Amino acid sequence: MRVTVFFVLIIINLTLQSTILRSVSVFGISPDTQILIIVSYAILRGDMEGAVFGFFAGLIRDMMFCTVIGEYALLGLLTGFLAGKPFRNFFRENDFLPLFLAGVLMIMHECGYYFLTYLLQGETDFFYYFHRIILPETAYSVILAIPVYRLIHFINGKVEEREKRMRKLF
Amino acid sequence: MDFFSEHKKMFIIVGVLLCAALMAYSVYYRKQPTLLENALAYAANPAQKFLGGITGYAGDKINFYRDMGAAAEENKELRAELDKLRRENERLKQAEAENIRLNTLFETSRKYSDYPLVAVTIIAKDPGNWYDNFTVDKGSRDGLAGNMPVIASGGLVGRVIECGGGYSKVRSIIDDSMAVSAKSVRTDDLGIVKGDMKLRGDGLCRMDRIDVHADIIAGDEIVTSNLGNIYPEGIKIGDVETIDVSADGLTKTATIRPVVDFGRLETLLVVKQNFSKEELYKDAE
Numbered sequence: 146m147r148v149t150v151f152f153v154l155i156i157i158n159l160t161l162q163s164t165i166l167r168s169v170s171v172f173g174i175s176p177d178t179q180i181l182i183i184v185s186y187a188i189l190r191g192d193m194e195g196a197v198f199g200f201f202a203g204l205i206r207d208m209m210f211c212t213v214i215g216e217y218a219l220l221g222l223l224t225g226f227l228a229g230k231p232f233r234n235f236f237r238e239n240d241f242l243p244l245f246l247a248g249v250l251m252i253m254h255e256c257g258y259y260f261l262t263y264l265l266q267g268e269t270d271f272f273y274y275f276h277r278i279i280l281p282e283t284a285y286s287v288i289l290a291i292p293v294y295r296l297i298h299f300i301n302g303k304v305e306e307r308e309k310r311m312r313k314l315f
Numbered sequence: 316m317d318f319f320s321e322h323k324k325m326f327i328i329v330g331v332l333l334c335a336a337l338m339a340y341s342v343y344y345r346k347q348p349t350l351l352e353n354a355l356a357y358a359a360n361p362a363q364k365f366l367g368g369i370t371g372y373a374g375d376k377i378n379f380y381r382d383m384g385a386a387a388e389e390n391k392e393l394r395a396e397l398d399k400l401r402r403e404n405e406r407l408k409q410a411e412a413e414n415i416r417l418n419t420l421f422e423t424s425r426k427y428s429d430y431p432l433v434a435v436t437i438i439a440k441d442p443g444n445w446y447d448n449f450t451v452d453k454g455s456r457d458g459l460a461g462n463m464p465v466i467a468s469g470g471l472v473g474r475v476i477e478c479g480g481g482y483s484k485v486r487s488i489i490d491d492s493m494a495v496s497a498k499s500v501r502t503d504d505l506g507i508v509k510g511d512m513k514l515r516g517d518g519l520c521r522m523d524r525i526d527v528h529a530d531i532i533a534g535d536e537i538v539t540s541n542l543g544n545i546y547p548e549g550i551k552i553g554d555v556e557t558i559d560v561s562a563d564g565l566t567k568t569a570t571i572r573p574v575v576d577f578g579r580l581e582t583l584l585v586v587k588q589n590f591s592k593e594e595l596y597k598d599a600e
Contacts, residue, residue: 215337
């Protein structure tokens with residue numbers, strides 16, 4: 146149940162991201178909602194589940210759009226793991242935490258991607274890429290962080306309710 | 316879950332190693348998309364096609380109403396231009412006839428227009444901001460294969476990097492990871508056209524490693540050279556905008572304005588022929 150729901154969610158998100166979100170880009174930069182979803186999920190479910198979720202979300206993205214498999218999977222895994230760290234110390238209804246974590250982890254995720262691809266290709270001008278891609282992308286995405294978090298919170302709540310009912314049944 | 320939380324570090328390390336192994340594997344061994352990837356694309360492609368259609372339709376409508384006012388004036392201008400172009404066309408027809416004559420004379424009619432072309436439509440773009448890939452709606456079932464050149468509106472777009480059953484991934488020449496061997500038509504000077512993130516925003520790309528004594532000037536036409544292993548000779552790439560001696564003083568670097576407008580691509584043509592010289596040699600053996 147949980148797996149199916151979130152698998153479908155990842156596919157739908159990637160589809161939207163590759164079609165509609167690409168056409169609302171500002172200065173050629175469009176938001177990366179997948180990272181937001183990984184962060185939101187990890188905040189709700191803790192570090193291990195976040196890491197597993199991030200890994201598979203990244204793997205699906207790698208398989209659909211990239212030629213090298215594993216880049217987004219690796220970054221998704223680390224992002225999910227780090228985002229799940231403060232799991233026990235915060236209320237889920239807190240809106241500031243996802244906003245803050247989304248901003249910080251997005252920058253980390255994209256710096257990691259720069260390191261894995263551009264830097265290893267010999268493009269050493271980090272600050273150019275930082276202010277040309279990483280910062281605008283983060284700024285654009287963070288606007289969506291709270292709506293995405295609320296949506297994942299809602300879906301996760303429904304799934305958890307159902308899981309609880311199933312457990313009572315047996 | 317106790318087992319998981321006890322061995323948390325182990326799991327993360329195993330995950331990281333697994334990713335590294337996957338990356339290494341896919342760099343060295345993965346030439347074709349796997350069955351799983353094909354299945355994923357099979358599930359996602361119809362939705363992408365549908366949503367791509369919607370955004371295209373909405374964009375068309377918005378542009379239609381926005382451009383209405385300027386249309387009358389533009390019409391006048393276009394009529395004048397049409398007259399001019401008709402005259403020019405007449406002249407070019409004569410030039411073409413002459414060209415054909417000369418080509419047959421020298422037996423150099425080896426041009427890409429002779430190869431079978433397949434029209435494909437872009438259904439999705441890379442969701443990230445780093446690379447410039449598209450997914451198009453035809454794949455190996457329609458006879459496409461990796462490394463086939465892709466063209467549009469008379470210029471080079473890029474090449475097919477991967478082919479699944481009903482989809483393929485195309486990478487454009489303004490992508491940072493692409494390099495095309497090119498030459499200037501007027502002077503036959505060679506160089507390598509590369510994508511550059513710093514120029515991509517303006518729709519430009521860069522031509523590197525031009526001989527420092529080459530007399531390429533702004534406005535020169537740049538086409539693919541005969542040295543490439545993927546593209547046939549003579550596909551137009553673009554025109555030179557500026558040219559400078561590079562920082563080390565040994566080569567020149569030019570900025571190129573591609574003929575293709577990469578912001579507005581929709582329908583592309585794939586040249587259904589593999590120009591890889593290794594394959595040719597293999598066949599010869």
